Amino acid sequence: MSATSNTVVALKTSFLRTQTRILSQPLQPSDRWRDSNHDVGGFSEANVKEAIREVNRLLRRHSKSAYSSIAIRHIAEQIDKLYWEAGAPDPHADEALSQSGITPDDDLTSDETISRLPETWEESSPRETEDADGNEIYASLLTNLHALSARRAALRKKIQQYRHLQSLLEPFKDPHENIQPNLVTRDAALATELTKMRTLSARVAGRVAGIGEAGGGAEIAVTGGTGWDGAGLSTDEKLQRILQV
Template identity: 35%
Template sequence: MDPPTILALKQAFLERTTRQLSQPLAPSSAWRRKNDLRGSDRGGAAAAAAEHDRLPPRAVDDALVRANQLLQQHVRRVYAPPALRHVAEQLDQLYHDEPIGRNDGVTDYSSAETIKDLLPAWEDAAEAEALPLEARRYTDLVEQLQSLSAQRTEVHARVQRLRDMALLLGGLGGTAEAPTVQDNLVTRDGPVERELERMRLLLVRVGDKVANLPERPYQAHQTPVGMDVDDADVMDVEVVGQKRVRALLEQY
């Protein structure tokens, strides 16, 4: 069973208090007995004076009926359930909104530090022995409260980590109208992968075209004066490559 909230506790307190204030008015039995005995043990003028001080029971009952009617009207008008709920909500809101802390003499029981410092058991041993159920309930509530506080701390830390991560990765977002660096990352079926596939097919086609071009035989007498044979071979290969590229480009 979940522990009651602050709002539920305050509303229950208001309901108990209003029930006490809503009880019908009635004189005590001691007052009625004293009122009935007035003048009964006296005689003469003293008895007449005491009888004059005595309130007639019928008049007392009529006054009580009228007073209780007014009381019930007041209770229905002032202590209606919606009004009690509204007052409880106001108290609960004030409890959460009021700036409280250790420095001003008021303890904030919603803070993690205060919850951590709560005693694990009822401090007064005599009261704990006299009220075992309340003492046990206090221990259970402290354990549950500290467990929930630890979970809240972990959640706050995780939220902060996610916010920091979102801040760092904010520049990697973007839209189709305003792409960012994310579009340049190599991902499966991404734009870079599609472009690499096109380049691979183009290289295959270019390679086939170059391989099918006619090769020019090497002519030793064309070696320029003062150039070694190895240098001439390198120059001949470059010339052949340039001619093949020009021939390939002329086909498009």
Template identity: 35%
Template sequence: MAEPTITAIKAAFLRVEVRQLETPLEPSTHWRAHGLNPGPESREGRPLLSDKAVQDLVAKVNDKIKQHNRLVFSTQSQRHVAEQIESLLWARTSAAAEHAELDTLAIRKDVDLGDSAVISALPHDYAALHIHPDHDTARNEEGGDGREGQKDAEEQYARLRGELVTLSRQRDALKARLARYQHLQEMTEPLRDPQENVQPNLVTKHGKLAKELDRTRVILLRIAAQLRGEEQPKRRTKRRRREVVPRPPPQTDQEKLGQVLGWTRT
């Protein structure tokens, strides 16, 4: 199903509005309760407005409204107004598109100007901010007001860019300081509860750490004693082997060569 055009949408809207204007008028209940009660009377002794007179008056007003709507808000008139609305809309859209193309910037409109990388990438000069080659030419052709407006825009851009760069640097410095403080806070976290984290690790006379050191010292002494007990029999065995087994006589070079080659002595 094709989407409705702008003319069709506006024409439907106008029909709804005209239909509301064609709704017959009726006196309100409050007015009927107070306006038709016996009140001031004419010279003949009758009420000034009777129910029938009010109904006739309302019927005449409704007829006049219908005639007015048929003349002013005819179907052709509604269609003509809807077409004019569409023409004006497209003309405004085209002008805005041409102006937007001429004023195209080097940065996107949805870019985050709070990002330090984006701030540092902003052009230094206002002229480099517009990427369309005919932007400066079009502004110069506008006359004195256009040139003065461009000069004011250049000064404002330079001022705002400088403030933005300064604030960005200050924020980066504060972020670095915050990171350093957070690191120090993590390092000093064990010191927040000294009774639980610091006191048990201190070497006191009857502290837990002193008892553990005493146990470690006893274990080291036992291990040292066992090692000394095992080394003494080994030394004695080595001495006995040296005394019982005689050393062979030294071999000559020819005997060593014959032993390697498998020669036998004759």
């Protein structure tokens, strides 16, 4: 179904055409009338057929002139115009809304607009003003609307927190690709470096123990037997000299 077939003009045109087709159907006397006419010795069948033929001829002529496509379209457009005029905003109601800070263009689903809704509704129509329950209904709806708005704000805040947590957990979706591989595999680069470190630590411990037993060897190791105290050497250079002993 096309979008244009859902308009008021299209729907009313289709409805009017259906009704005019029903009104344009040829007329036929009912079986009850025929039986009654036969019992009382009324009109002959030929006269009845002739009368019906003439009536249907006049009916077709009337339907063609009164129910034309142009006339149907015109009536549908008039209905469409009345439809939109009935739904047009009341200027008095618009003035009351503008005084309360609400305009017809405002989004009534936004929290800001909901917070600006008036506490009481000023009715512009005398008929509506006579309804004593109108303000109570409005106040109840406004309270419910404020509660829903606050609940929605809390849910939005919670959703933001969940999205932040999701962004933090994003790298863990595929740890083999997003986290350093040496943290998740046994034979990766980190394991190799740890093995080297353990070996180096064992060598250093052995060298330091040997130096302690020899006594004064540390000074020799550091100064290289020259009596120099190693001033100006970095920690790595001193360690390298110890390992070379």
